[in-house]
Amino acid sequence: GAGVSQTPSNKVTEKGKYVELRCDPISGHTALYWYRQSLGQGPEFLIYFQGTGAADDSGLPNDRFFAVRPEGSVSTLKIQRTERGDSAVYLCASSRQGYTGELFFGEGSRLTVL
Amino acid sequence: GIQVEQSPPDLILQEGANSTLRCNFSDSVNNLQWFHQNPWGQLINLFYIPSGTKQNGRLSATTVATERYSLLYISSSQTTDSGVYFCAVEDDSGGSNYKLTFGKGTLLTVNP
Numbered sequence: 001g002a003g004v005s006q007t008p009s010n011k012v013t014e015k016g017k018y019v020e021l022r023c024d025p026i027s028g029h030t031a032l033y034w035y036r037q038s039l040g041q042g043p044e045f046l047i048y049f050q051g052t053g054a055a056d057d058s059g060l061p062n063d064r065f066f067a068v069r070p071e072g073s074v075s076t077l078k079i080q081r082t083e084r085g086d087s088a089v090y091l092c093a094s095s096r097q098g099y100t101g102e103l104f105f106g107e108g109s110r111l112t113v114l
Numbered sequence: 115g116i117q118v119e120q121s122p123p124d125l126i127l128q129e130g131a132n133s134t135l136r137c138n139f140s141d142s143v144n145n146l147q148w149f150h151q152n153p154w155g156q157l158i159n160l161f162y163i164p165s166g167t168k169q170n171g172r173l174s175a176t177t178v179a180t181e182r183y184s185l186l187y188i189s190s191s192q193t194t195d196s197g198v199y200f201c202a203v204e205d206d207s208g209g210s211n212y213k214l215t216f217g218k219g220t221l222l223t224v225n226p
Contacts, residue, residue, distance in 0.1 A: 031212065042118075042200050042216030043157070056213070089155060101204075102147060103214060105157040 004025075004106035006092050012112045013082055021077040021109045025094030030076050033103065034067055035091040042092050049075060082113045116141045116205040119216035126225050127191050135186040135220045137201030145204035146177050147214065152197045155182050160186070191224045198222070
């Protein structure tokens with residue numbers, strides 16, 4: 001697509017529920033990133049994919065968070081047993097393969113855990 | 115890890131004024147980007163500028179990598195320039211260089 005697409009744009013859930021957030025990167029971009037932005041802060045790195053594999057998941061806060069990218073394009077961020085502290089905007093970005101240059105971000109998925 | 119400091123944290127301007135936003139970073143970098151986050155939360159790329167100077171319309175940016183800072187200039191500001199401006203860097207630590215570390219941003223408000 002023309003830009004990075006994220007769905008849903010807003011998600012409200014109850015504490016303890018399971019949530020999936022989807023990212024569709026720019027066509028031809030093989031690098032994909034997830035970031036999390038809390039109110040009043042800059043985005044923080046969660047995980048990076050090069051192709052289908054997670055090259056670095058060191059930013060995932062704990063084992064309730066997991067992400068997949070089975071075909072090297074669309075990625076899903078999965079959060080189990082959500083907690084109120086998980087409330088944030090989850091941002092996806094993509095960039096061209098082998099090029100540590102510009103990252104292009106989607107509009108984000110705003111997650112609210114009640 | 116690398117530290118990124120942005121100043122000022124807040125800035126209020128009248129339409130038509132010029133401004134300079136600063137980004138200091140604590141280590142050498144491979145990548146530096148400036149973003150504008152609009153009121154709807156979208157992060158818009160402004161510049162990819164690990165070194166040198168670039169200009170795009172009313173905006174320009176300069177990065178002096180040897181002195182570990184970057185400046186974003188906004189001239190003849192407009193109300194649509196309002197939002198948060200982020201500087202983000204990728205440190206030159208060797209190996210896998212792909213994480214952007216963001217500063218806390220500068221909140222710019224341009225009044226009509």
